[in-house]
Amino acid sequence: MPSPVRSLAYAHAGDPPPHSRSGMPTQIESLGRYLMTPRLGLLLLPPDDLIRADCFEEIVAIADECGAESLWTAEHVVVAEESVSRYPYPGVDRLDPSLPMPDPLEVLAFIAGISARVLLGTAVVIGALHSPAILAKRAATIDRLSGERLILGLGVGWQSEEYAAVGVPYEGRGARLEECIEAMRELWSSSPASYRGKDFVLDNVHSVPRPLRRIPIHLGGNSDRVLRRVARLADGWYPISLSPEEFGNRVDLLRRYVQQADRDPEEVEITAYPASYRGAEGQEAEIVRRYVDRGASRIIFSPNLNNLRKRGALRAEINEICDKVMNRL
Numbered sequence: 001m002p003s004p005v006r007s008l009a010y011a012h013a014g015d016p017p018p019h020s021r022s023g024m025p026t027q028i029e030s031l032g033r034y035l036m037t038p039r040l041g042l043l044l045l046p047p048d049d050l051i052r053a054d055c056f057e058e059i060v061a062i063a064d065e066c067g068a069e070s071l072w073t074a075e076h077v078v079v080a081e082e083s084v085s086r087y088p089y090p091g092v093d094r095l096d097p098s099l100p101m102p103d104p105l106e107v108l109a110f111i112a113g114i115s116a117r118v119l120l121g122t123a124v125v126i127g128a129l130h131s132p133a134i135l136a137k138r139a140a141t142i143d144r145l146s147g148e149r150l151i152l153g154l155g156v157g158w159q160s161e162e163y164a165a166v167g168v169p170y171e172g173r174g175a176r177l178e179e180c181i182e183a184m185r186e187l188w189s190s191s192p193a194s195y196r197g198k199d200f201v202l203d204n205v206h207s208v209p210r211p212l213r214r215i216p217i218h219l220g221g222n223s224d225r226v227l228r229r230v231a232r233l234a235d236g237w238y239p240i241s242l243s244p245e246e247f248g249n250r251v252d253l254l255r256r257y258v259q260q261a262d263r264d265p266e267e268v269e270i271t272a273y274p275a276s277y278r279g280a281e282g283q284e285a286e287i288v289r290r291y292v293d294r295g296a297s298r299i300i301f302s303p304n305l306n307n308l309r310k311r312g313a314l315r316a317e318i319n320e321i322c323d324k325v326m327n328r329l
Contacts, residue, residue, distance in 0.1 A: 038292045039069035040326050041271065042318070043123060043302040044107070048100040055308055056107070060114045066318045070119035070151065071111055072300060073104035075126055080161035088158050089222075089241035091277070095159075105138050112146035119149050123238055123273075123300070124220040127154035128173040129166050132183035132200055133207065140188060140211045148213050153238050154181065155220035174225060175199070181217060181233050188215065218271065222250060231257035236269035240276045244287070247272060248294030272296035285325045292329050299326065 042063055046055065063071055079097040087094055108120040120142065127135065143150040156173045157163070163170040179197035186193045187207040195202040218236030219229055227250065230237045237254060239247065255265040272291035274282035281287060288299055301321050307313035 038296060038326065038329055039298045040067070040322065041070040041072055041121065041298050041300045042068050043072045043074065043273070043300050044305065045074065045302055046100065046305045050305055050308055051100060051102050053110070056110060057114055058308060059305070059314070060111055060118065062315045062318055063118055064115050065315070066322050068118060068318070069298065070121050072121040072123040073107045074101060074123055075104045076101045076159070076162060077126070077129060078162055078165045080159055083159050083161055085158050085160045089276070091241060105142060108150070109142050109145070112142060112149065116147065119151060120146055121151035121218070122153040124153040124155035126157040126162070127180045128156050128176040129163065129168055130180065132180040133187065133202070135180065136184040136187040137207055139184070139215055140207070140209055143211045143215050144209050148211070151216050151218055151236070153218040153220055174229070178229060178233060216269070218269065224253070227254045228257050230254060230268060231261045231263065235267065236271065238271045240273055243277055244290035244294060247291055247296070251295040269297055270295050271298040271300060273300040275302060283321065283325060285328045288325055289329055
C-alpha cells in the first residue's frame with residue numbers, strides 16, 4: 001500500500017514525533033520537520049447524486065487512510081442562470097449553475113462525526129451574506145463538537161444575484177465582511193458581548209457555547225484589498241487561480257502588509273490551490289513545488305469524486321497524489 005502523505009495532521013491527532021534517542025531527532029526537531037512539510041487538503045465538490053451519507057463516509061475514510069490533513073467545502077447559496085457579475089478569476093467564463101454545493105458547515109459537521117482527526121475547512125463561506133450572530137454560533141458549535149478542528153474560510157463572493165436572493169446589499173460587501181469578523185470575534189471572546197458597526201450591532205448579548213480557542217479565520221481572494229484585510233484581521237490566506245509567480249509576488253506583498261500591521265508574517269498561514277490555475281497540470285509535483293517554494297504551507301487538491309462510482313478508483317487517485325506529488329516535495 002502506498003505510504004500516507006507526511007502530514008501535520010498526525011501531530012494534531014496526538015501522535016507524537018519520534019522519541020529522542022542517541023542519534024535520533026528530538027520531538028522538537030521532528031515537529032519542526034512536520035511544520036516545514038506542506039500539508040494536503042482536499043476540496044470536496046461532489047456530483048449531485050453522490051451527496052449521500054455513505055459517499056461522504058467513504059471519502060472521509062480514504063482521506064484518513066491517506067493522511068490528508070484537512071477536508072474543505074465551498075459555498076454558493078444560489079447560482080444565477082445568467083449573471084450580470086463577471087466571474088473574477090481567469091480560465092472560467094461563468095460558474096456552472098448546475099454545480100452542486102451543499103451547505104459547507106453542515107457537511108463539515110457531518111464529517112466531524114466520522115473522523116476524529118481531519119481538520120475541517122471552508123473555502124469559502126461568503127461571510128458578507130451571513131448574520132455574524134448566527135454564523136458565530138454555528139462555527140463555535142462545530143468547533144466545540146469537533147475538538148477544535150474548524151478553519152473558517154471567508155470571502156465576499158462575486159454574484160450580485162446571490163446577494164439579491166439572500167436579501168443583502170451587494171455594494172459594501174467588503175466592509176460587511178470586516179464587520180462580520182469583528183462581531184464574531186467579540187461574541188467568541190466576551191460574554192456579554194457588545195459591538196457597534198454600520199451593518200451589525202450587538203448590545204450586551206451572550207452567545208453560548210463559546211469556542212475554547214481562537215477559531216482561525218482564513219480569507220479568500222487575490223486583490224490588494226483582500227491582502228490588506230488578511231493582514232489586519234485574519235489568520236490565513238486562500239488565493240485562487242494565481243500562477244506560481246503571481247502567487248509568490250502576492251505572498252511577498254502580504255508579508256509586507258502583515259509587518260505594517262505590527263504582526264509576525266509567520267502568524268498567517270498560506271494555502272495554495274495550484275489546479276485552480278493550471279487544471280490537471282497544476283497537480284504535477286514540479287508545479288506544486290513552485291507554490292511551496294514561494295510560501296505555501298498547505299496544498300489543496302480537488303479529487304474527482306465521480307471516482308466513487310468505480311470501486312477503489314478514488315483511493316487510487318488520492319494515493320497517487322500522495323506518492324507522486326506530496327511525498328516528493
